Amino acid sequence: MSILTYLHVVVTTRFAELRRDGERGDSPVPTAVIIFGLVFVATIVTGLALGKANDWMKAIPNHTNPK
Numbered sequence: 001m002s003i004l005t006y007l008h009v010v011v012t013t014r015f016a017e018l019r020r021d022g023e024r025g026d027s028p029v030p031t032a033v034i035i036f037g038l039v040f041v042a043t044i045v046t047g048l049a050l051g052k053a054n055d056w057m058k059a060i061p062n063h064t065n066p067k
Contacts, residue, residue: 057063
């Protein structure tokens, strides 16, 4: 087989693979839902941590806020 025939077969095979309508990734909707859920959970955890920290600071005797 000559080099030109080989290159022709390789190029046409690659183009056929690129034109094929296969699965090319996930839809953006599930990704957006996952990100929204992670942000929601992170907000809840941050709020709980802030509340615990404020309660801990209020439990210190003779505590005054810095100026």
